[in-house]
Amino acid sequence: MRKFFGRTALAAIAVSMATEALATEWNVSLWGKRRAFTEHVEKLAELVSQKTNGGFTLNLSYGGLSKNRENLDGISIGAFEMAQFCAGYHRDKNPSITVLELPFLGVDSLEKEREISMALYKHPAAVKDLARWNATLLMPSPLPQYNLVGVGDAPKSLGDFDGLTVRATGGIGAAMKSVGAVPTSMSATEVRQAIDSGVVKAVAFAPHAHMSFGVIESGNWWTTNLNPGTVNCPVVVNTDALNALSDEERDALMSSIDEALDHYIDNYNNKTMKAWGPALEERGIEQVTFTQEEIDAFREAAAAPAAAAWVEENGARGLPAQELYDFVLEQINQGS
Structure with a gap:
């Protein structure tokens, strides 16, 4: 009897070890700390593990695998x-x-940002572009319109941005430059030190980042309605790793994207944004609102020139730039 039990136990151990050996683990490179910006990845990891009974897990690392600018x-x-x-x-x-x-x-x-991003991620030009890095675009991190938190005297008009050093990336940087500001590109993790040391006088962020990276601990004013644009921050996967998944694992991953994004948007709209106003008020941060005339002038100065420059620059790279720009505008106008 003891002999039979021993063999059974050994068989069970062998099966257990084989199961562990077959388990799939992916490492996921993020940065900062868990926050509204990463809630969809957190949810994705939870869902994938549930659907595969722990057979496929995503190990999330906040800065332990790579610098954020080196993730691609x-x-x-x-x-x-x-x-x-x-x-x-x-x-x-x-x-x-x-x-x-x-x-x-x-x-x-955020819902529209999600819809447009997902459409663009499937465009053949975007697929080909990211394929150069063996990357497949999985899902966006939808963000609201950016606004500035700054130190020193609060701007009273767009003219007050002349010469102001601003952390602003991409198109937002181009927009700020159109009103005389001096945009500087840096990663989110560098921002608090930059504003505390005077390297920049203002920071363009979405609300969650102003809170998560401590900008509102230093700032004394915030623009309520500049709304020049936002940034696009995708979650990508290594294409070879994606192709190596079993059908069950791939289905668990891909079928979880919509639910993960639903969770992300619900959390941002109903938790982050509800905390934003009180966070400003508690710190006595002055809220600066510009007239509609000034906002219209800002848009006129920034929008068309930035779009034309983007099309020209990226057309020269060999991208179907005008096609991509028109595609995005068509997506935006659908249902409007």
């Missing part, structure tokens, strides 16, 4: 299987999706 490079060499990055961090590496960072596109909700 890490994906390209298979250093990790999934990563998040922002297009404006390296426009030359992912020019196709920087079209979504052009100023004053007119996207007015």
Whole structure:
């Protein structure tokens, strides 16, 4: 009897070890800390594990695998299987999706940002562009319109931005430059030190980032309605790793994207934005609102020139730039 039990136990152990050996683990490179910006990745990891009974897991690392500006490079060499990055961090590496960072596109909700991003990610030019890095675009990180938190005297008109040093990437940087500001590109993790040391006097961020990276601990004014645009920050996967998944694992991953994005948007709209107003009021941060005439002038100065420059620059790269720009405008105007 003891002999039979021993063999049974050994068989069970062998099966257990085989199951563990067959388990799939992906490393995911993020940065900062868990926040509204990463909630869809957190949810995705939860859903994938549930659907595969722990057979496929996503190990999320906040800065332990790579610097945020090097995440696409890490994906390209298979250093990790999934990563998040922002297009404006390296426009030359992912020019196709920087079209979504052009100023004053007119996207007015996270839901619309999600819809347009997902459509663009399937465009053949975007697929081909990211394929150069062995990357497949999985899902966006929809963000609201950016506004500025700054130090010193609060601007009373757009003319007060002349000469102001501003952390602003991509199209937002181009927009700020059109009103005389001096845009500087830096990663989110560098911003608090930059504003505290005086390297920049203002920071363009979405509300969650102003809170998560401590900008509102230093700032004393905030613009309520500049709304020049936003940044596009996709989650990508290593294409070889994606292709190596079993049918069950791939289905668990891909079928979880919509639910993960639903969770992300619900969390941003109903938690982050509800916390934003009180956070400003608690710190006595002055809220600066510009007249509609000034906003219209800002849009006129920034939108068309930035779009024309983007089309010219990226057309010269060999991208179907005008086609991509028209595609995005068509997506924005659908249902409007």
